[in-house]
Amino acid sequence: MIKFKPTLLALLLTTASLMVSAETAVIVATSNGNGAIDKATISKIFLGKTKSFPDGSQAVPIDQNDGSAVRESFNSSLLGKSSSQLKSYWSRLIFTGKGTPPKQLGSDADIKSLVSSNPNMIGYIDSSAVDSSVKVVLKF
Amino acid sequence: MKKITILSAFAAIAVLSPLTQANDLNINGFLSVGVSMLDNNDVTLDGFDNNGNFKNDTILGLQISKQVNDKTTVTGQLVSRGSDDYATESAWAYVNYAASENLDLRLGRIRVPFFYYSDFLEVGYAYDWVRPPSEVYSIPFSSINGADLNYRFSLGSWDTNAQLYYGRYSPSGAGVDLKNFTGLALSSTSGNFTLRASYHRLEIETDGTGSFGTGNTAAVAGVTALKPLLNPTNDAAIDADIDQVAVDFALTGQELGFYGLAAGYDNGDISAIAEYTQSFADTPFFTSNTTYLVKVGKRFNDLVGHLTYTATENELDSGLEGDVQKALGLENKQNSIIAGLRYDYDTSTALKFEIQNHDEEIVNGAKGESAMLYTVAIDLVF
Numbered sequence: 001m002i003k004f005k006p007t008l009l010a011l012l013l014t015t016a017s018l019m020v021s022a023e024t025a026v027i028v029a030t031s032n033g034n035g036a037i038d039k040a041t042i043s044k045i046f047l048g049k050t051k052s053f054p055d056g057s058q059a060v061p062i063d064q065n066d067g068s069a070v071r072e073s074f075n076s077s078l079l080g081k082s083s084s085q086l087k088s089y090w091s092r093l094i095f096t097g098k099g100t101p102p103k104q105l106g107s108d109a110d111i112k113s114l115v116s117s118n119p120n121m122i123g124y125i126d127s128s129a130v131d132s133s134v135k136v137v138l139k140f
Numbered sequence: 141m142k143k144i145t146i147l148s149a150f151a152a153i154a155v156l157s158p159l160t161q162a163n164d165l166n167i168n169g170f171l172s173v174g175v176s177m178l179d180n181n182d183v184t185l186d187g188f189d190n191n192g193n194f195k196n197d198t199i200l201g202l203q204i205s206k207q208v209n210d211k212t213t214v215t216g217q218l219v220s221r222g223s224d225d226y227a228t229e230s231a232w233a234y235v236n237y238a239a240s241e242n243l244d245l246r247l248g249r250i251r252v253p254f255f256y257y258s259d260f261l262e263v264g265y266a267y268d269w270v271r272p273p274s275e276v277y278s279i280p281f282s283s284i285n286g287a288d289l290n291y292r293f294s295l296g297s298w299d300t301n302a303q304l305y306y307g308r309y310s311p312s313g314a315g316v317d318l319k320n321f322t323g324l325a326l327s328s329t330s331g332n333f334t335l336r337a338s339y340h341r342l343e344i345e346t347d348g349t350g351s352f353g354t355g356n357t358a359a360v361a362g363v364t365a366l367k368p369l370l371n372p373t374n375d376a377a378i379d380a381d382i383d384q385v386a387v388d389f390a391l392t393g394q395e396l397g398f399y400g401l402a403a404g405y406d407n408g409d410i411s412a413i414a415e416y417t418q419s420f421a422d423t424p425f426f427t428s429n430t431t432y433l434v435k436v437g438k439r440f441n442d443l444v445g446h447l448t449y450t451a452t453e454n455e456l457d458s459g460l461e462g463d464v465q466k467a468l469g470l471e472n473k474q475n476s477i478i479a480g481l482r483y484d485y486d487t488s489t490a491l492k493f494e495i496q497n498h499d500e501e502i503v504n505g506a507k508g509e510s511a512m513l514y515t516v517a518i519d520l521v522f
Contacts, residue, residue, distance in 0.1 A: 049292075049299060051241055066487065080331075082408045084442070084484045091266045091521045094168050096251070096259040097205055097215035097232060098290075 023127040024073050027112065027134040029119045033057065037137040043079055045122060047089070048099035053122075061102040062114060062123045068107060074124050077140055170201045172264040174492075174517035183511035185498045186274050187223060195222030197270055197517055199262050201231070211238045219262060231262070231283050244290040251283050253303050253325035256336055256402040256415050258282065264519035268411075268437055268482045270494050273450040275476055276415055276431040284309040284321055300328040315350025319343045319393070334404040341397030344423075346390075359425060359468065360389045366467050370460070378460075385424060385464050394422035398429075411437040411446075424461040427454040427470050435478075444482040451475035469505030474498065492517045 026042055028034065033055045044050040046061045053059045064071040066083075075081055081089065086101075093099035105114055111123040116133040127139055174197025178188040187196050199222065205215040217232035234248030251258055260266045261282055271277075286307015293300055303325045310317040323340035346353040363386040371378040388394075398419035405412045416432040433450035453473045456462040465471070480494035494515040500508025 080408075082439075083487055085406070085408050087487045087521075088266050091170070091263055092260045094166075094521075095170065095201070095203060095217065095263045095266070097203075097213070097217075097234070097236065098259075100166055 022073075023139050024070055024077070024124050025127040025130050025136045026078075026122065026124045026138040026140075027115050027130065028053075028122050028137055029116055030133070030135050031119045032135060033119075034137060039078060039138065039140070042122070042138060046074075046079060046102060048093060048101070058120045059122055060118070060120045062111060062121055063102040063104045064108075064111060064124070065104050065106060070108065070124060070126050078124075164207045166203075166205045168203045168522070170199075170263045170265060170519070170521045172197055172199045172262070172270075172517060172519045174198060174270055174515055176270075176513060176515040178511050178513045180509055180511035182509050183498060183500055184503070185496075185511060185513055186271070188513055195226075197264075197515065198222035199264070200226075201262060203232070208235075212236065213238070221262075229283075242292045245287070246290070247287045249283050249285050250288055250305065250307070252305065252307075252321075252323065252340070253338060254279055254282070254340060255338075255400060255417075256404065256413065263521065264492075264517065265488070265490055265521045268435075268444050268446045268492075269448070269478065269480060270492050270515045270517045273433050273448060273476055273478060275450040275452040275474060276417060276433045278431065278452065281309060281311065284318070286321065296330075298328045298330045300326060302326050313350050315347050315353025316391070317345045317347075319345065323397075332405055332407045334402075334406075336402040336404075337400070339397070339399045341395055343393045344391050344396050345393045356389070356391050356425060360386050362468055363389050363464055366464060369467060370463055381460050382464070385461055388423055388461070389425045389464075391423060391425060396421045396423070396426055409439050411435075411439075411444075424457050424465055427456060427465060427472075429454045442484040444484075446478075446480050446482070448478040448480075449475070450478070466505065471502050471505045473502040474500050474508070488521050490519045492519065 026037070032053070034053045037054060041050070041054060045059045051059060072083070075083055075086060079086065090101040105111060108125040108129040111125050112129060112134055115121045115123045130136055176188050176193045176197060178185060178190055181190050187193070200220045201217055203215065203217040205213060207213050213236045215232055215234055215236065216230060218228050219231040220226045220228045230249050231251060232249060234246045234250055237245045239245055251261065253259060255272070255277055257267055257272050257277070261272065264270065284307040286305060288303055288305035291302045305323055307321045308319055309321060319342065321342040323338065325336070325338035327334065327336045346356050348354065348357045363382065367379060367382055370382060398417050400415065400417040402413065402415040412435065414432070414434045417430070419426070419429040421428065429452060431452040433448055435446060435448040437444050437446035451474065454471065456465045456471060476496050476498045478494060478496045480492060483491045485491055492515070496513040497510060498513060499510040502508065
C-alpha cells in the first residue's frame with residue numbers, strides 16, 4: 001500500500017502539471033536497477049543526505065547549469081527551495097566539510113548523455129528531451 | 141565492476157568540465173568585509189568605537205578538501221580575521237573516516253558545535269546577520285584539538301545528526317588549559333523545521349600566567365582584599381570562609397559548561413530562529429549565565445528583512461560567594477535589538493545593512509549605557 005502511494009502522487013502531479021506547463025523528468029541510465037523513485041528519496045540524493053539509490057547502489061546526482069529553467073523548476077517544485085536558499089544550504093555544508101553540491105554539467109543534452117552511460121548518475125531534464133537512452137524514475 | 145563505473149563517472153566529469161575540481165580536490169573560500177561605527181565609546185560592543193572600524197568584521201577563509209581514498213577525506217580551513225590582525229589560524233584541519241554511510245569519525249582540529257550557527261560561524265553568506273549576536277555567541281574561541289563522531293539517522297520525517305566530541309584547548313599565551321572537553325550536539329530537521337539541543341563541559345585550569353591566568357590570579361587576590369569590607373568585625377570564622385572562596389576562585393581543574401536549545405523555521409519566505417543557553421560552573425569565578433535570542437525574517441525576492449532581540453543575564457551565587465561576586469563587579473545584564481537588511485546581489489554575494497541598539501543594563505556590577513552600532517558588510521562565497 002505504501003509503495004503505491006508515491007506512484008499515485010506522481011501520477012496526480014503528472015496530470016496536474018500537464019495542464020500547466022512543461023514537465024521535468026528525473027532520469028537514470030537504462031542499466032540502473034531502480035524502478036520509480038519517490039520525490040523524498042530524490043530530494044535526499046540531491047541535498048547530499050544520502051549517497052545511495054533505494055537498491056543500495058551509489059548515487060551521484062548531477063545538476064543542470066545555474067539559471068536554466070529546468071533547474072529552477074527542479075529546485076522549487078522538487079527540492080522546495082529557492083536558489084539562494086540552496087546556496088546558503090550548501091555553503092553551510094561545504095565549509096564544515098560535510099558535503100559538496102552536485103556538479104553542474106550542462107543542459108538537457110549533456111545531462112542525458114552523461115546519465116545514459118553512467119548507472120550511478122541521476123539527473124533531470126525537460127521531459128520533451130527524454131528518449132530511449134535513459135530511464136525516467138519520476139516526472140513532475 | 142562498481143568501482144569502474146564510479147571512476148568513469150568522475151572521468152566524464154573531469155573531461156566535461158575542466159573548471160570543476162580535478163581529482164576531487166575541492167577548493168572553496170569565503171570573504172566578509174564590513175565597516176562599523178558605534179555612537180557611544182562608553183559602551184563595549186564587539187571591539188567597536190565611534191571611529192569607523194574596517195577590520196573587525198573582515199574575515200577571509202580558504203578551504204581545501206580532498207578525498208584520499210574510498211573512506212577517507214582530509215579537510216583544512218585557514219581563516220584570517222581582521223579582529224586578530226589578520227593572523228591566520230586553522231579553523232578546521234581534520235581527517236575524516238567514513239565508517240559507514242551514516243557514521244563519520246574525525247580526528248584533528250575541529251569547530252566545537254557550541255551553537256546553532258557554530259559550524260559555519262564565520263561564513264557570513266550562510267546567515268542573515270553580519271555576525272551572530274555576541275550576547276549568545278560569547279565564547280572567545282571556536283575550534284579545539286580532538287576527535288568527534290557524527291552519526292546520522294532518520295525517524296519518520298526527522299533527519300537527525302548526533303555529534304559527540306572530545307578534545308583539549310590551551311591557547312598560547314593565555315595560561316589556561318581546557319581539558320577533557322566533551323560534548324554532544326543533536327540536530328534534527330524535518331521539512332522547514334530544525335531543532336537542536338547540545339551539552340558541553342570541560343575542566344579549566346590555569347598556571348597563573350598569560351592573559352587569562354593573570355586575570356584569575358588578580359581575582360583571587362581581590363577576594364582576599366575584600367575581607368575588611370565583608371568582615372568588618374574580623375570574625376575568624378568569616379575570615380576562614382572568605383579564604384575558602386578565594387581557594388575556589390583559583391582555577392585548578394573545576395568543571396565548567398553549558399547546555400543550549402534552539403529551534404528554527406525557514407520556508408524560503410518567512411524564517412524564524414530562537415536560541416537559548418544556560419551555563420554552569422563549579423567555581424564562583426564564573427557566574428551562571430542565561431542567554432537567548434529570537435529572530436524573525438521575511439524575504440522579498442532578493443531582499444531579506446530581519447529583526448532580532450537578544451539578551452544575556454547572569455545570576456550570582458547565594459551567600460558569601462554571591463557577596464564576593466557582587467563586590468568584584470561580576471554582575472552583568474545586557475540586551476540588543478538588531479534590525480537588518482540582506483540583499484542577495486547574486487547567488488554568491490550578499491550585501492548587508494544592520495543597526496544594533498545595545499543596552500548595558502548592568503555592566504560589571506554598575507549601571508551602564510546604551511549605544512547604536514551601524515554596519516555595512518559584503519559577504520562572498522567562492
